[in-house]
Amino acid sequence: MSLAFPLVLLLLPLPWLVGRVLAARAPAMASLAVDATAFAAAAPSGLRHDPVAALLRAGAWIALVVALAGPRVATPVSLPTASGREIILALDLSGSMAKTDFVLDGRPLSRLDAVKAVAARFIAGRQGDRIGLVVFGDRAYVAQPPTFDVASTARAVETLQIGISGLSTAISEGLGLAVRRLSRSDGRSKEARSKEARSQAVILLSDGIDTSGKVQASDAAQLAARHGIRVHTIALGPEDLESQPDASDAVDVAGLRATAAAGGGASFRVRTLDDLVDVAATLDRLEPNPMRRPPTLYWRSLWMWPAAAALVLAALLALLPAMGRRS
Incomplete structure (x- = not known):
């Protein structure tokens, strides 16, 4: 298996880099310092699943980037071409x-049956x-x-x-x-x-x-x-x-x-x-058989599988708050 666009994998650390940049631009000292535990009771229930949500977000991002990279497998195919x-x-x-x-x-x-057997195989x-x-x-x-x-x-x-x-x-x-x-x-x-x-x-x-x-x-x-x-x-x-x-x-x-x-x-x-x-074998050499050319590589795309995985993870991430309220 290979990737059609392997450089797309460089996007994998993008969310982490964005988080670092935004954290660096945050004010060094807030005007009012409040203990985070003071808001714990009022926090939405979805935030209680923060580690799960983070895991889902990371998985969805990784699957999306892999899909954009274009995973594929090569299958050799002998395609008949007009030899002229x-x-x-x-x-x-x-x-x-x-x-x-x-x-x-x-x-x-x-004699005819012998010719039939060999000639038919030669022609085919x-x-x-x-x-x-x-x-x-x-x-x-x-x-x-x-x-x-x-x-x-x-x-x-x-x-x-x-x-x-x-x-x-x-x-x-x-x-x-x-x-x-x-x-x-x-x-x-x-x-x-x-x-x-x-x-x-x-x-x-x-x-x-x-x-x-x-x-x-x-x-x-x-x-x-x-x-x-x-x-x-x-x-x-x-x-x-x-x-x-x-x-x-x-x-x-x-x-x-x-x-x-x-x-x-x-x-x-x-x-x-x-x-x-x-x-028959000698005639094949005198009149070269076009099917003896190297087979053509046919690339079968696999991007839909990681894309489907990203979609499923995004759906679970969207349903996470509702699941938290029921719990």
């Missing part, structure tokens, strides 16, 4: 994402960021526009199902839609975007080969870089074209690596659930 960062997750929902080649607590887990911790979600299969669509309500984006990830966007892997279309969504930034002007979105990034996750056939994903990443948007890619799955070119549902690691290089971001290779968790 926009991130869109572009997730592959092709048919191969249903493969159960991940393991969690000894039980098999599909991004308080202060605007997070959006794009999914792609045969085609791409915006499942959640960028929003500060990260909990709603996390719920959108948790409800994803295979087949809602088709079973193919239109990587470049998904990336292009995410870049287009960020570059428009809700239709605001370029000046407004520069103030509100100081950092923009796309996190692209896929476990296959691009089947869109229209433009290369690396070309879409180059367009993103020209708009100041970083592109990070995650290659998911145990098999890849480099080591097993004839494997079905092998991920195009080289293509995703080239896409990340063209977009000025990082490329990750994920074979296990632990790899996926490590990627």
